[in-house]
Amino acid sequence: MGRRHRCALTLLLALLACERGKTLVGSKSSISGGPFLDARGKMAFPYSDARFRVDRDYLYVTLYAADEDIRSTDYFDVSIAPLSFRVGPALSTAPAVVEIDRDIDGTIDRSFDLDEEWVVELSIPLAMINTQPARVVISRCDFPKQGGRRCGRFEGTLELRP
């Protein structure tokens, strides 16, 4: 690919973290994103994290989940308009064109031990994201061993500029 072509395809990823009113702007090669927040706007427990990166063809989304009890039913709810799907350490409802890599540190569905984390990396063809700017909402709920249901979410706006 020529230099002029690369320049023409230079993308900017702008993510607006709504709760904090903070704008994160990333260039083609940088990573933007951050931790999930709870309903009070504080860092969610258990910890979750979303990172975004773009290149010529893909939006890469890395989703991190700290998890002491990894279950096959765990998932992130991913909404990057117009896409909406669920993805977890074992399940996915993402379109087939979305490539998924997983890294799991722990055991699935063994609640008697203590797990550490799981990560999913999504490669989403940019052609799938045809709404500009695209609203991004990614959420996760978990059931820690201390009890209860704990949720967090990341919200932002994705703007891809030629």
Next chain:
Amino acid sequence: MRSWPYLYLLVVAACIQDSSRQHPGDPDMPDAPAPTADAPPGVVPISTIALTVDDLTFGIVGDTRPPMSNDTASYPTAIITAIWKGVAAAAPGFAVSTGDYMYVSSSGAEANPQLDLYLGARMAYSGPVFAALGNHECATATASNCGPGAPDGTPVSYQTFLRRMVQPLGVSTPYFMVRVDPPGGAWSAKVVVVAANAWSEDQARWLEDAMAEATTYTFVVRHEPDSATTAPGVSPSKQIIGRHPLTMQIVGHSHSYGRLSQKELLVGNGGAPATGSLPYGYVVARRRADGAIEFSAYRWDTNVRFDRFAVWADGTAAP
């Protein structure tokens, strides 16, 4: 920052792996101590530290790292700095840490920058800190095993951990024992630091000997809990530890706090991404006048205690 009032003397390198503790009939055991995986040829491994204190009080901190590999910008510096300030305020004679101080890729380029942040925060506390090896100081995976001759070898993360967090104590292996005594000898304690991600036959023999040393109190510090059986040294060390008296096994790995069993305490809430719903923080263990050991768990941000319990020297529950 408070001074360090209780520590009289730190005598490093007091004991050497003793060749008289050979295991008869073991053909692999040489007459003289062999260089371990972590000591160069010709260097006798040193694995015991002697410590004299007035009172048995120690801090416990565990698991401090960013959520993503090489993500040094997200290192939880503010949290770990507050934690070590809290530990310092409790003025313990020493502290232990349960592992995972970094999250770096195999190149290890970020190992020093991340340990710079950790050790910078740790400077708030001026006493000795005895650090256990975590899986992230090996090859990241819980199942990884490091050391010369081990499947994962000696990655930069492992070398950096040894060089900056273990060797300054005067020991040469990631497993070692701290013998703690008061001046009058009214009680005795040992802190046995196990490296489950640098497991070897050498370490197994050492652990058997270390656990056999008679003391009033025995604390084992190991990164992974008993339930993390994929770590190479967990099951074999559990077997050895189970044959000897134990006051409390202190572990990390899961980024939370909790009493996993009567004799297993999880302290992994040192700033690494929280796996549960409990706050980041630290624990202070203190020997009471009645001889029981009281464990108090504190929040990192307010230093408010959120859990407390006590055990007798044999690990049974104390009021």
